[in-house]
Amino acid sequence: MAFTAVLVVGISKAGIKGIAVIAITLMALAFGAKQSTGIIVPLFIVADIFAVIYYNRHTQWQYIVRFLPWMMAGVLIGVIIGKDLDEATFKIGMAVIILGSVVMMYWWDRKKSKTVPTHIAFAGFIGILAGITTMVGNLAGAFSNIFFLAMRLPKNQFIGTAAWLFFIINLFKLPFHIWSWETITPETLVVNLKLVPAIFVGLFIGVRLVKIIKEDFYRKMILVLTAIGAILILLR
Numbered sequence: 001m002a003f004t005a006v007l008v009v010g011i012s013k014a015g016i017k018g019i020a021v022i023a024i025t026l027m028a029l030a031f032g033a034k035q036s037t038g039i040i041v042p043l044f045i046v047a048d049i050f051a052v053i054y055y056n057r058h059t060q061w062q063y064i065v066r067f068l069p070w071m072m073a074g075v076l077i078g079v080i081i082g083k084d085l086d087e088a089t090f091k092i093g094m095a096v097i098i099l100g101s102v103v104m105m106y107w108w109d110r111k112k113s114k115t116v117p118t119h120i121a122f123a124g125f126i127g128i129l130a131g132i133t134t135m136v137g138n139l140a141g142a143f144s145n146i147f148f149l150a151m152r153l154p155k156n157q158f159i160g161t162a163a164w165l166f167f168i169i170n171l172f173k174l175p176f177h178i179w180s181w182e183t184i185t186p187e188t189l190v191v192n193l194k195l196v197p198a199i200f201v202g203l204f205i206g207v208r209l210v211k212i213i214k215e216d217f218y219r220k221m222i223l224v225l226t227a228i229g230a231i232l233i234l235l236r
Contacts, residue, residue, distance in 0.1 A: 001030045006043055006195045010202020012141070013047035013166075015055070015159040015210035017222050020141045021229030031191075037138055038183025042192045044138070044170045047199050051163035054207070058160030063151055064168075066123045067130075071140070071169055074131015079176045082136045095230040102146075102227045123147065135173060140166075142226045155218045159210065 005026035012020040027036035052059075126147045134140030144165060148158050177184040213221065 001026050002191075002195055003198045005030065005040075006198035007202040007205075009040070009043055010047055010199040010204075011206035011209070012202075013044070013051045013163070013199075014203045014206025015051075015155075016206050016213075017141060017145050017159070017162065017225070019225050019229075021139060021232055024138050025232050033137075034181070035183055035188075037136070038177040038181065038185075039188045039191055040138055041170055041173055041177055041184065042189065043195060043199060044166065045174075046196060047203065048163060048167035048170060050199075050203050051159070052167050055156065055160035055163050058156040059164050060153065060157050060161045061164075063148065063153070063161050064165050067127050067144070067147055068165060068168060070124045070127025071131040071134070071144075071165070072172060074128040074133075075135045075169065075173060075176070076131075077128065078132040078135025079180055081132070082181065092234065095234045099227060099230045102142075102223055102230070106223055122150070131169075134169060135176065139229075140169070142229055145222050145226050149222065155210070155213075 005023040008019055008023040008026070012023065024036070024040065027040050030036065031039055126143050130140040130143035130147075133143065144162055148162060153161060174184070
């Protein structure tokens with residue numbers, strides 16, 4: 001189960017956004033919800049390194065600068081509330097927000113409007129939610145997908161910008177998992193070493209899938225996978 005989860009992580013980091021929530025669910029089933037959040041972060045970072053190298057030329061730093069500070073603030077909030085949060089309430093609220101946002105993004109795509117949300121409140125709201133969810137459950141992908149889709153980034157720019165964003169934020173989370181939550185330990189790192197080969201298999205598959213997926217279909221696919229991910233959160 002864990003090997004399959006990490007394979008999905010590799011495919012996701014190679015550019016098939018929206019499916020990482022499947023990996024999070026499998027890891028939670030394999031190791032337990034809280035423990036799995038720490039186990040998977042070093043694996044994310046290994047995959048992030050490949051993604052930033054491979055897609056670096058497509059990175060749009062102006063969107064990272066807008067989004068990253070809010071996301072970091074959300075991580076700090078997540079660290080504080082993570083130990084005492086009612087998980088059932090959190091799952092329901094998060095799934096509702098994600099599904100509502102997917103409906104909103106679908107409406108924007110159907111409208112074909114060239115106007116994108118430029119107000120600081122949009123980046124702030126989505127960024128803080130992404131930060132909280134990435135710390136509590138490594139589930140920020142849906143919110144970052146919504147932000148980048150709203151910016152109407154082309155496929156490769158979407159992937160390159162998201163790669164750097166998550167590489168930075170996962171490094172930022174490491175100290176909290178090690179010293180605050182203590183979900184990363186020498187024992188969990190041994191588990192990581194056993195699972196690393198699955199990342200490279202997933203990356204290999206993901207890079208080839210990205211090349212054959214067309215731009216318009218890519219946007220629709222992310223919306224569908226994000227919605228499925230929200231439903232999986234409810235069922236987790």
